[in-house]
Amino acid sequence: MNSITNQPPRSFLRPISWVIALGGLLLLFLQPWAPRNPALDELKEQWTVAHRTRNLTAMEALFHGDNMDDAMRSRWRTVILQEFDLRLRSVKMKSLPDEVTSAPQAEASFTPVAQMTVYYDDPNRFTVTYLIGKNPSGVHRILLF
Structure with missing residues (x-):
């Protein structure tokens, strides 16, 4: 935590945003191959x-x-x-x-x-x-x- 802004450091947010973005892309591209x-x-x-x-x-x-x-x-x-x-x-x-x-x-x-x-x-x-x-x-x- 940054004591001045009371926010987590940016280095902590970057990997989380990549995981969320990758998960969204996987859902988007794997949907057409779902069992039908x-x-x-x-x-x-x-x-x-x-x-x-x-x-x-x-x-x-x-x-x-x-x-x-x-x-x-x-x-x-x-x-x-x-x-x-x-x-x-x-x-x-x-x-x-x-x-x-x-x-x-x-x-x-x-x-x-x-x-x-x-x-x-x-x-x-x-x-x-x-x-x-x-x-x-x-x-x-x-x-x-």
Whole structure:
């Protein structure tokens, strides 16, 4: 400590600033090589395009709804149409931990692998989180229970 200015000597601050700068650069340059799942990225992009173009048929194709009856399918279409009224801010995809993906599934043909969170640009900061599943052939769908 410098007794006059009550600050640490500059020789102490210089190495700390280099460590912080190097850490920031490593984070910046290593981010593109982080593990990614192209199938999940594709599902996220398809969802975003279907929402922005308000394409009900394309949106329905992204959901696993084989076990829905006609009344449930009609209610689900109404929910999708209501979501089309909201302006999309962003969509984030997050993989689930291994202990969740290896647990017994409610839907036998799909294993939960990720969750997709949709953020809408509205005054209430409305968000929706969907569970993403993968079937044995590698197809990813949004699961409805």
